[in-house]
Amino acid sequence: MAEDRENAIISEVHKKISDAFDVFDHERNKTVDVREIGTIIRSLGCFPTEGELQEFITEIEEEEATGYIRFERFLPTMTKLLMERKFRPIPEDLLLQAFEVLDQEKKGHLGTEELTKYMTQDGEPFTQEEMEEMLSAAADPDKNVIFYKDFVSMLTVDDK
Incomplete structure (x- = not known):
């Protein structure tokens, strides 16, 4: 039962992330401009500092920086952040x-x-x-x- 609940939560988190990402995927090719990543993260209720945002981008960027972030690299890292409730707003x-x-x-x-x-x-x-x-x-x-x-x-x- 607990596993079903966790899978449902992860599925819901993946849908939220996917929906937020898709808003900025103007070419509909599962990539977004790296400059949009902060906006996407904030739209998901996370508020990293500029330094934390740069670390996040470095973690998900391709080895050769292209200026674009692929969804398949964004999804697992963003899922982890949301599940761990990282970068929450200040009370x-x-x-x-x-x-x-x-x-x-x-x-x-x-x-x-x-x-x-x-x-x-x-x-x-x-x-x-x-x-x-x-x-x-x-x-x-x-x-x-x-x-x-x-x-x-x-x-x-x-x-x-």
Whole structure:
């Protein structure tokens, strides 16, 4: 019985991976552009750092890098990641704490320039394009600030 359940889970995981991969398989030849791998992984609920993403790509790339990733190499590695629940999103309370640390005056919001400074200078810095994308989703258009409690709830999913 347990084996049947596990096979059903693996089958479901394979279908999820296949469906996500197919969205970016524009030629319908079971390959995707290597630059799409991060988007595919994130669409499956995994959020690796840039370093982890590069390691993943290196693991599944052909010996001679072609710029494309084949489904048959992507599937087993991605299945393992999903089954082991790797690269899970940061829990909402930790994300909220991170914003609260940046909001030293405890205003409940951060200015767009202030957040841009933090996000582009430390750790794994955001690119200008990533920053613009984030601000378009996060910033209150009237006040030009990020009410981070609202933003954090947009970013997180209930993973039950």
